[in-house]
Amino acid sequence: MYSFSYFRPTTARQAANLLAKHPDAKLLAGGHSLIPVMKQRLAQPSALIDLNACEDLAGIELKGRSIVIGALTRHADVANSQVVKDALPGLAMVPGAIGDPQVRNRGTIGGSIANNDPNADYPAACLGLGATIVTNKRRIAADDFFTGMFSTALEENEIITKVMFPIAKKAAYEKFKHPASGFALVGVFVSKRGSDIRVAVTGAGSNGVFRVKSFEEALKKRFSPKSIEGMTIPASGMNSDIHASAEYRAHLVGVLARRALAKATA
Amino acid sequence: MPKVSMTVNGKPVTGNIEERTLLVQFLRENLRLTGTHVGCDTSQCGACVVHVNGIAMKSCTLLALQMEGASITTIEGIAPSPTELHPMQEAFRENHGLQCGYCTPGMIMSALDIVRRKGHDLDEHTIREELDGNICRCTGYHNIVKAVAAGARAMAK
Structure with a gap:
């Protein structure tokens, strides 16, 4: 790692002030993406602003018809939350499928979303539920938030403070895990909330998480695996690498969408 | 160099360390607690797992400075006495x-x-x-x- 200076604010406001003063700084949440990248010297922030002492950033609550999760909430806490499991079990499936137990004990929802790794799980849940990402400055709809591989609508000096997930009547996540890394080779989140039907895919697209409009259209008649029986998506625009070809990923999107729908409607 | 204070296996410890010092480095090199290992150094293999405030984490992917005030338990800290095993x-x-x-x-x-x-x-x-x-x-x-x-x-x- 290159050297850096280190700050440990205790509130989100302090963190934002530090970020304004240190334009080359990075925010440190769980650190399980950032620290490995810094070890490889692929990132060289001048400073790290550690959010882990900002207690105002963590927590899970049911607010009206939404589940509101603080940005610093760990994957294990969301996966095991009784509030989440009761109100929106499909959402609990997502952090429960991330990495391994030790990683889930440390990694955070805000970190995952801000990083927008094309193989990360949480972006699929956000897009697949039509979540709202709340920052220290504004609210951003998930549809506008994820702008491409490792890129988001976040501006300089902007910190995610919480994520609001509307409670969908039916929702589920299905993932084909890379056996070594645990990352999603492909992951599909499906949900139905009134007439709002969403199918969001992570891991597959060369531009990050995306929605499958053709599947969503077909599911409007009936929210069931049968409605998209035999449907596929084109391989163009899919990732192709040593792990899987674009054609294979495109195929998995259909398979996993049907499995997720089966889970959501079980 | 900044100073860090934490509790390791029930004992208060402090150290002056570089910001980029990993928790596993601090345990092994500063405290000479070499039971915690570094295998992959990429948070995959789990040879470096310790408990931070009672919860298992990979110490190769935590900065020692982040542990200010925390209570760490390593493999050296679990046996009930020097002559008994956990x-x-x-x-x-x-x-x-x-x-x-x-x-x-x-x-x-x-x-x-x-x-x-x-x-x-x-x-x-x-x-x-x-x-x-x-x-x-x-x-x-x-x-x-x-x-x-x-x-x-x-x-x-």
């Missing part, structure tokens, strides 16, 4: 849950975290799933799984 350590010995031993400290610290979360009556499937974050390149895992089950039961006594 029941989980004893179970690994009894069941031959190791060959070269490199992964063992991490396996045991993870096993204790499994007991914390899942209780003392662990089936094989649960143990195998929960050991997802720990890699052993010798044993084929079979005896490790047996050891974790036996250790978990012994801890209930």
Whole structure:
């Protein structure tokens, strides 16, 4: 790692002030993406602003018809939350499928979303539920938030403070895990909330998480695996690498969408 | 260099360290607690697992400065006395849950975290799933799984 200076604010406001003063700084949440990248010297922030002492950033609550999760909430806490499991079990499936137990004990929802790794799980849940990402400055709809591989609508000096997930009547996540890394080779989140039907895919697209409009259209008649029986998506625009070809990923999107729908409607 | 203070295995410790010092480096190089190992250094193998405020984490992916005020437990801190083993350590010995031993400290610290979360009556499937974050390149895992089950039961006594 290159050297850096280190700050440990205790509130989100302090963190934002530090970020304004240190334009080359990075925010440190769980650190399980950032620290490995810094070890490889692929990132060289001048400073790290550690959010882990900002207690105002963590927590899970049911607010009206939404589940509101603080940005610093760990994957294990969301996966095991009784509030989440009761109100929106499909959402609990997502952090429960991330990495391994030790990683889930440390990694955070805000970190995952801000990083927008094309193989990360949480972006699929956000897009697949039509979540709202709340920052220290504004609210951003998930549809506008994820702008491409490792890129988001976040501006300089902007910190995610919480994520609001509307409670969908039916929702589920299905993932084909890379056996070594645990990352999603492909992951599909499906949900139905009134007439709002969403199918969001992570891991597959060369531009990050995306929605499958053709599947969503077909599911409007009936929210069931049968409605998209035999449907596929084109391989163009899919990732192709040593792990899987674009054609294979495109195929998995259909398979996993049907499995997720089966889970959501079980 | 900034100063960090934490509790390690029940004892208060301090150190003046570079910001980029990892927790595992601080434990091994500053405190000479070399039971915590570095295997992959990429948070995959689990040889570096320690407990931070009672919760298992990979110390190769935490900065030592982040542990200000925290309570850390390493493999050196679990035995009840210098001449006795912790029941989980004893179970690994009894069941031959190791060959070269490199992964063992991490396996045991993870096993204790499994007991914390899942209780003392662990089936094989649960143990195998929960050991997802720990890699052993010798044993084929079979005896490790047996050891974790036996250790978990012994801890209930």
